[in-house]
Amino acid sequence: SSGDTVVTLLDYGAGNVRSVRNAIRCLGFDIKDVQTPEDIFNANRLVFPGVGAFAAAMEVLSKTGLGTRRSLVTKTSMDGIWSPARIDHEPLQFFYSSPSFAHMRNHIMVGLLKCSNLLGCIKEALMDEALCSYIEKDRPFLGICLGLQLLFESSEENGPVKGLGLIPGTVGRFDSSNGFRVPHIGWNALQITSNSGILDDVGNHHVYFVHSYRAMPSDDNNEWISSTCDYGDKFIASIRRGNVHAVQFHPEKSGGEFYLPFYSFGSLLFSLIYRNLNHGGCKFFKRGKASKLAKRVIACLDVRTNDKGDLVVTKGDQYDVREHTKENEVRNLGKPVDLAGQYYKDGADEVSFLNITGFRDFPLGDLPMLQVLRYTSENVFVPLTVGGGIRDFTDSNGRYYSSLEVASEYFRSGADKISIGSDAVYAAEEYIKTGVKTGKTSLEQISRVYGNQAVVVSIDPRKVYVKDPSDVQLKTIRVSSLGPNGEEYAWYQCTGESDELMLEIRCVNGGREGRQIGAYELAKAVEELGAGEILLNCIDCDGQGKGFDVDLIKLISDSVSIPVIASSGAGAPEHFSEVFNKTNASAALAAGIFHRKEVPIHSVKEHLLKEGIEVRI
Ligand code: 1PR
Numbered sequence: 001s002s003g004d005t006v007v008t009l010l011d012y013g014a015g016n017v018r019s020v021r022n023a024i025r026c027l028g029f030d031i032k033d034v035q036t037p038e039d040i041f042n043a044n045r046l047v048f049p050g051v052g053a054f055a056a057a058m059e060v061l062s063k064t065g066l067g068t069r070r071s072l073v074t075k076t077s078m079d080g081i082w083s084p085a086r087i088d089h090e091p092l093q094f095f096y097s098s099p100s101f102a103h104m105r106n107h108i109m110v111g112l113l114k115c116s117n118l119l120g121c122i123k124e125a126l127m128d129e130a131l132c133s134y135i136e137k138d139r140p141f142l143g144i145c146l147g148l149q150l151l152f153e154s155s156e157e158n159g160p161v162k163g164l165g166l167i168p169g170t171v172g173r174f175d176s177s178n179g180f181r182v183p184h185i186g187w188n189a190l191q192i193t194s195n196s197g198i199l200d201d202v203g204n205h206h207v208y209f210v211h212s213y214r215a216m217p218s219d220d221n222n223e224w225i226s227s228t229c230d231y232g233d234k235f236i237a238s239i240r241r242g243n244v245h246a247v248q249f250h251p252e253k254s255g256g257e258f259y260l261p262f263y264s265f266g267s268l269l270f271s272l273i274y275r276n277l278n279h280g281g282c283k284f285f286k287r288g289k290a291s292k293l294a295k296r297v298i299a300c301l302d303v304r305t306n307d308k309g310d311l312v313v314t315k316g317d318q319y320d321v322r323e324h325t326k327e328n329e330v331r332n333l334g335k336p337v338d339l340a341g342q343y344y345k346d347g348a349d350e351v352s353f354l355n356i357t358g359f360r361d362f363p364l365g366d367l368p369m370l371q372v373l374r375y376t377s378e379n380v381f382v383p384l385t386v387g388g389g390i391r392d393f394t395d396s397n398g399r400y401y402s403s404l405e406v407a408s409e410y411f412r413s414g415a416d417k418i419s420i421g422s423d424a425v426y427a428a429e430e431y432i433k434t435g436v437k438t439g440k441t442s443l444e445q446i447s448r449v450y451g452n453q454a455v456v457v458s459i460d461p462r463k464v465y466v467k468d469p470s471d472v473q474l475k476t477i478r479v480s481s482l483g484p485n486g487e488e489y490a491w492y493q494c495t496g497e498s499d500e501l502m503l504e505i506r507c508v509n510g511g512r513e514g515r516q517i518g519a520y521e522l523a524k525a526v527e528e529l530g531a532g533e534i535l536l537n538c539i540d541c542d543g544q545g546k547g548f549d550v551d552l553i554k555l556i557s558d559s560v561s562i563p564v565i566a567s568s569g570a571g572a573p574e575h576f577s578e579v580f581n582k583t584n585a586s587a588a589l590a591a592g593i594f595h596r597k598e599v600p601i602h603s604v605k606e607h608l609l610k611e612g613i614e615v616r617i
Helices: 018-026 037-041 054-061 101-115 127-136 265-274 336-346 367-379 403-412 422-434 442-450 499-503 519-529 550-557 573-582 601-610
Strands: 006-009 030-033 046-050 071-075 081-086 095-097 141-145 152-155 167-173 184-188 207-211 213-215 225-231 233-241 244-247 296-305 311-314 350-355 384-387 417-420 455-459 461-466 489-496 513-518 533-536 564-567 587-590
Touching: 006 018, 018 030, 018 046, 018 367, 037 127, 054 127, 184 225, 213 233, 296 336, 296 367, 296 564, 296 601, 311 336, 311 367, 336 350, 336 367, 336 601, 350 367, 367 384, 367 403, 384 455, 403 417, 403 442, 417 422, 417 442, 422 442, 422 455, 422 489, 422 513, 422 519, 442 455, 442 519, 455 519, 489 519, 489 550, 513 519, 519 533, 519 550, 533 550, 550 564, 550 573, 573 587, 573 601
Parallel strands: 006 030, 006 046, 046 141, 141 244, 152 167, 296 350, 296 587, 350 384, 384 417, 417 455, 455 533, 533 564, 564 587
Antiparallel strands: 071 081, 081 095, 167 213, 184 207, 225 233, 233 244, 296 311, 461 489, 489 513
């Protein structure tokens, strides 16, 4: 029947579920979006890709409808259904469906009369009730990430906050005091503990996690657990009971190759749909080995419009992206969507897009960039980060856009994380000056709504040598190679773009001006303001191919407890092993060597593996 090709998706609009949609479509299924609790009751198979913060999700589920979709569905105490009243832009409307028309007319009248006094007269049918009832009836269900956590009794995230209460236990925060960075971002293998039915093919392969909170195994919830994962604590990576499945990791971001029946969303969903799960699934399952969090290799695409108006991938030398020719053109290294697809196939663990002129050009006016994300997320099933121009903005018509709106548009278009550069510098400067968290900076607002794991701060420092640490009131380090005048110390000066600078068109050094704040001070401040990860560039090393600035990366990765991505300067596979062996970086990012096809990503990974560094192959 046509129902066999439909997957019902519970998307409450709090983040990027575009990849889940794309993955489901890639498998040949149609998607029906849940608009009303009735859609849950009527689903043949339900996928719940929870995103965002626990409390916000529960609030949406336990109120009237679905987040940004904001359908309002109400149920009368009688047998009919009032549905749906879209309250996005339209005036409040109600439609009453009832077996008999006469009955219906009466109820319409009653309903309209009572609209103004809605709460008093009409009982709401809630999404959470529908969800609990669906799961309790053992209907096919796949929860992802927060879609697993919400099944538990409560969460400590901004809480305690009550969950759906189907599985005993509380969802708590990872403990960063034992040296494990929080959020847990990256690729781990699972320990499959029971016949999950859907994880049989996952085996020892790495799957992608991104979360700060986790549920822990206990005697009370043991019967639900199908796999665990080690990250400081042993936490629940997946649950299964009957037809009900949920995974803490992201199958849709775990590099799913749909033609390979392994470790993919395809595998999970196909299993869920086609295996006879009521009869225990497959008889054989592979137990995954415990693994460490794999070090990530990230491909970065600096994107901007060239002088002809085409959006191109470019690459600078110390942030200068123009050819040193008479024409002085913007260096063009390829098309963003094609290159991202290529890097995904080559084994990149993440792809980052930096809209390097974003601060000048309002990104929501930059439709090609949003299109790039949309197209890329159709074929690239690893996390996508996008940065550039995330800040509050007033356009030439006087219309104000908050940074949250800008970020939301990026998330809706397919980004899993957004990266903030200049605006984070200004927020950190203010925070250090006043000691007050206003809650109003882009960093704070976006991490509050989307979770700090979705917010990267990109730092663009330059090295400033000093003779003596007392020459500056900022954190200095003793450098491993002396400065041009024999200086033994240096600090790392942050840079940012500003409107004023751009108005003056002083686009020197990539248009970035030096600020009186160091990378160390910035990193500590943005961690406190809610950043979930740091992308640590270095203007001096950018495009030089001589290796990462190990001094800088060691300084920052030893000073914060969030993951740090080492960036700038990679020229050979050995540079990656050097940065992982000498610093606590969680990931290493490169651009030029990949764009110029000097070293393929898989050679970097093979080298790391040979050096005993765990990577996802
Ligand atoms: O300030 O929030 O609008 O964000 C702008 C973003 O654009 C920032 O993340 C900033 O790093 C980036 N950006 C701004 N100007 C440039 C430029 O190149 N002129 N690119 C730029 C930054 C640096 C890295 C690069 C690595 C690796 N690019 O991302 O990819 O250095 O390169 P390599 O492996 O070739 O050495 P906002």
